[in-house]
Each structure stands twice: as C-alpha cells, then as structure tokens.
Amino acid sequence: MARGRVMEGQVRREPEDSSFAWSNERPVYQPAAPIPPITQIPPFSEFAEAELAELLPRVQRRSYRTEETIFREGDPPAFIYYVLSGEISLTLTSEDRRISVGKFPAGRLLGIQTIFDNGPQFVSATALSPTTVLAVPLGELLAILRRHPDALLKMAGIFAHQIRGAARLVAEMQFLDLPVRLAKRILDLVDASAPAAGRHGPAVRITQKELSELAGATRGGVNRALKRLEHLGLIRTSRGTITISAPDRLRRLAEQEPLPMILGVADPGLKGLD
Incomplete structure (x- = not known):
C-alpha cells in the first residue's frame, strides 16, 4: 500500500507514541464511552457526570498484539493508559541489557508521571499478551484535574506507590x-x-x-x-x-x-x- 493513501475505514495513529507505523494500522477507533471500569477508579471517580461526558468521547480504545510496543523511552507524553485486559511490561534499556521495572495487569493506570512533569516517557511499554487499553488524552485530563485538587492528590498517591515499587527493585539489584x-x-x-x-x-x-x-x-x-x-x-x-x-x-x-x-x-x- 502506498504511503500517501489511507484505506477506507482505517486511520493512521497520531505520531504521539512509537506505535505509530503503517504496519500498525487499525480499524477506526470507536468512542470509548460508556466505560464503567475506568469511571470507578481515581481520579475518574471524582469527576462530575458532565466532566465525564466531556472526557470519555475523547478516550481511545486501542488493542496491541503480544510484544507490540505501546510507547518507547523518550516518546513525548500524550496519553495515560488504563489497562482493560492483558498485561504490559515496563522496561529500561542499558547498553546490552533490558531491565524489567514492572508489570501492569488489567485495572492499572500507566504513564501517571507525565501528569506531574510533562516529560518524555522514561521507560518502554510492551504488551506481554494480547492487550487492550484505554488511552486518555493528557491535555483534556489535566484541564479537568485542575478543578479537582483531591483527585490530583489521589493520582499523586498512586504514582508514589509505583515509585516505591521501582525503588525496591533498584535496591535489590544493588544490594542482593x-x-x-x-x-x-x-x-x-x-x-x-x-x-x-x-x-x-x-x-x-x-x-x-x-x-x-x-x-x-x-x-x-x-x-x-x-x-x-x-x-x-x-x-x-x-x-x-x-x-x-x-x-x-x-x-x-x-x-x-x-x-x-x-x-x-x-x-x-x-x-x-x-
């Protein structure tokens, strides 16, 4: 297929992450609302119905094959991800080694750190099995979070828990x-x-x-x-x-x-x- 054409019924992924590739064309994303699972966890459980009605139509449901990349180290932030099904591995690459720094099964939020620093992804995320995620646009989410300081604090708590887990792994590699x-x-x-x-x-x-x-x-x-x-x-x-x-x-x-x-x-x- 020529690069300059898009087949009817398909769209190219936006180049906000490393999964953008012509080989990764998918059927047009369907609106992800209603999405009961994601509305039951912080920060989404803190939002008013009108705010969810504003956000959810912009959420994208994405599916990945085993060993397919969701994003890579250095990618600019564009989404946080809610894992609907499957499992995602987070890895760091150092010279000839790739180190696993965590696994995210269904029900977990991925990429929370980008809410606080808007920095590039510092790990790579890869599907360990056929995986479906909900990609929540970072800009739209931040606009709502600014109106909900309590929800933002809950996000900080989730992120702190993830940092503690990563710190334990680093300590184990250094001292055990x-x-x-x-x-x-x-x-x-x-x-x-x-x-x-x-x-x-x-x-x-x-x-x-x-x-x-x-x-x-x-x-x-x-x-x-x-x-x-x-x-x-x-x-x-x-x-x-x-x-x-x-x-x-x-x-x-x-x-x-x-x-x-x-x-x-x-x-x-x-x-x-x-």
Missing part, C-alpha cells in the same frame, strides 16, 4: 546477590499465576531472556545463578520451565531484604542482612 533476586522473581511468578502442578512441585514457564529482564542481569549471569539454585536443590530447570523443588527453603532465601529502611518500603524490623 543474583540468586536471591531470582528466588524473589520466581516466587513472584508463582504467586501471581496458577502454576502448573508438576510431580516435583509448582512449576512456571519462563525463558532465560524474560527472567534476565526481571532480575536485571545478563542471560549468562542468570544461567549461572539458576545452576547454583539447582545445585542447592531449590529448583529444577527443563526446557523453559522452572520447578520449585523446595518451596520453603526458596522462600527463606527470597526473604532477604535490601536496606529495609530505604524510602520506607519495608518494615525496619525485618531481618536477613546478617
């Missing part, structure tokens, strides 16, 4: 050995899903590439750390599957906390640094 970080991430995966019940314990499917992003390490480092955990009898690895052989022992290893008082993210009485 890789096997401990892997133990935490493996248990997070088990707790967040319904793990397959193997003969030797709960099992999760994940590639070394995905695990290296979650742990903030190279694939070679992850491979060596997995072998160490396997040598200790805590896990078994086979063809992209990690089976937890000794759940209690693995959880004790994972309970080590990096600098418990950092930014108030943990109870100062926690032990595990001795």
